[in-house]
Amino acid sequence: MKRRKLYYVPGLISIIGLPILLLLMGPEDRVWEYSLRLNLLTDEKDVPGVVRFSRDHFFKSIKNKKIVTVALDYDWYGDGRDYYIFDAKLHFITREVERLQFTHDTMTILEAQLGDDNTYGDFIRLINHARAYRMKRYVYIDNSFYFMGDDPPPAPHPTEAMEPLNIDSLQIFPMPKVHVPTKWELFKRWGRENLDIAVIVVKYSSVLVIGFVLLIVVPAFFGIRKAFFKKNKYFGNSHVYQDI
Secondary structure, X not given: OOOOOOOOHHHHHHHHHHHHHHHHHOOOXXXXXXXXXXXXXXXXXXXXXXXXXXXXXXXXXXXXXXXXXXXXOOOEEOOEEOHHHHHHHHHHHHHHHHHHHHHOOOOEEEEEEOOOOOOHHHHHHHHHHHHHOOOOEEEEEOXXXXXXXXXXXXXXXXXXXXXXXXHHHOOOXXXXXXXXXXXXXXXXXXHHHHHHHHHHHHHHOHHHHHHHHHHHHHHHHHHHHHHHHHHHHHHHHOOOOOOX
């Protein structure tokens, strides 16, 4: 008699269904919301004796400085936008902001010009450049961002001459013992980490939990139930005959 092939249906459903479910309805990344403060220049004229954050005051302060300008608008070549050139410009702006901030170059100003094809995301990206490198001076005016490096930190105060080190007066302390975790401790740590991940998945990914129940738990329950009743039926109807 030819034996029938047995297929593990819940396993097949899991192998095929779960990747599709994760691809189409996977958990969404948590959105972290932040607020950024941006002071805009005023168009009022300067008044003698009063310092304002105004257009006239800003352009007077950068009059004798070198301005490096980058047109951040999208470049059109042929029938589409050249995103490679746009990404290269963003990369250049990042490197230049780093150079201005890390070298405290106060004589050079980086100007990033925005155009009609730029988006609000490009605007926020430029603010993030200044905030990421803790740049204190940056200005938005006339569709342009101006990045200015911070002043160098003050020189350290002169210290007194240090006395020569006396080796004989040093106290040598024994090195503290370093606790090496055992395999059981590593296993418990691994279990706690995976349990925390499972709690987060259950809490924020109801779609995955429902898919797991429908594709694995329910088919497995009916499979075990069917096998249990089949086994009881077989043993219940079996008889032992003995020839006398």
